[in-house]
Amino acid sequence: MTARLLYVMDPMCSWCWGFAPVAQALIAQAAAAGVATRVVPGGLRRGGNALDGSTRKYILEHWQAVAEATGQPFRYDGAMPDGFVYDTEPACRALVAARELDAERVWPLLTLIQRSFYQQGVDVTRAPQLVELAQQVGFDRERFAVQFASHDIRAATAADFTWVQDLGIAGFPTLLAERNGQLALLTNGYQSQATLQPLLGRWLQQAACA
Numbered sequence: 001m002t003a004r005l006l007y008v009m010d011p012m013c014s015w016c017w018g019f020a021p022v023a024q025a026l027i028a029q030a031a032a033a034g035v036a037t038r039v040v041p042g043g044l045r046r047g048g049n050a051l052d053g054s055t056r057k058y059i060l061e062h063w064q065a066v067a068e069a070t071g072q073p074f075r076y077d078g079a080m081p082d083g084f085v086y087d088t089e090p091a092c093r094a095l096v097a098a099r100e101l102d103a104e105r106v107w108p109l110l111t112l113i114q115r116s117f118y119q120q121g122v123d124v125t126r127a128p129q130l131v132e133l134a135q136q137v138g139f140d141r142e143r144f145a146v147q148f149a150s151h152d153i154r155a156a157t158a159a160d161f162t163w164v165q166d167l168g169i170a171g172f173p174t175l176l177a178e179r180n181g182q183l184a185l186l187t188n189g190y191q192s193q194a195t196l197q198p199l200l201g202r203w204l205q206q207a208a209c210a
Contacts, residue, residue: 003207005030005037006183008164008174010044011095011113012088012124014063015190018070019173020114022193026175026186026200027107033204039099039106041092042172043161050083059086063118070190078121087125091117093157094130097147100156101139108137177203 007023009016016023027037051059063074080086091113098106112133116122122129127148134144147153167183175186177200186199 002181003035003177003179005035005186006040006176006178007037008040008042008169008176009172010042010088011091011110012086012117013044013172014059014066014074014118015171016173017074017114017118018066018072019190020072020111022191022196023173023175024107024111025193026196029197029200030204033208035204035207037107038103039095039110040160040164041095041157042164042169042174043092043157044088044172045086046089046161047087048085050085051080056080056084066190072118074118075121084123085125089157090127090130091124092160093153094134094148096157096160097144097150097153098134098139100153101144101147105137105139109134109139112137177207179203179207 005027007027009019009023030037060076060079063076063079066072067074094113095106095110098109113124113130116129116133117124122133124130124133127145131141131145131148134148135141169188171189173190174188175196177184177186184203186203187196
């Protein structure tokens with residue numbers, strides 16, 4: 001029997017930042033039962049133009065709603081300054097590069113990218129910043145930079161985006177439980193730990209008995 005969780009998200013998705021403590025608890029719950037988690041970046045926004053004032057205002061209001069609903073901290077002052085292009089592909093690609101180099105460091109890197117963007121105002125759309133963050137969680141700087149820029153990682157990132165689209169996943173975070181190739185939806189969108197832990201617990205129990 002092969003079982004795993006698939007955490008479909010984007011490191012620059014505010015609801016995913018809001019969901020981060022819940023996701024961490026669920027991943028730990030699954031790991032305790034011998035079930036690993038694969039992080040699958042979904043590509044919230046790709047390319048585009050610099051944010052205008054009205055779009056920035058809309059996004060910040062959205063952040064405030066996430067903060068109120070989840071309790072996660074956000075820094076609003078100086079966030080997304082003039083000229084900022086909200087392109088999440090580079091941050092997603094950093095996770096794919098990390099996954100290929102050392103899957104154990106994907107979650108620490110994801111957490112650091114999220115914290116850097118939402119709490120510290122770091123521009124995580126830029127390669128040098130992402131390489132720096134990868135080094136901070138233990139990756140060799142030069143090796144990560146080469147991997148991050150490679151054609152294979154670009155293609156793998158695009159393949160993740162396509163897989164998510166083909167499944168019809170329209171919102172993040174999404175948590176899927178996979179057993180023997182069969183997918184079960186645990187959540188599409190933010191839900192509390194109190195709601196999701198029993199659901200995951202039942203699935204883990206069924207998986208253990210299969």
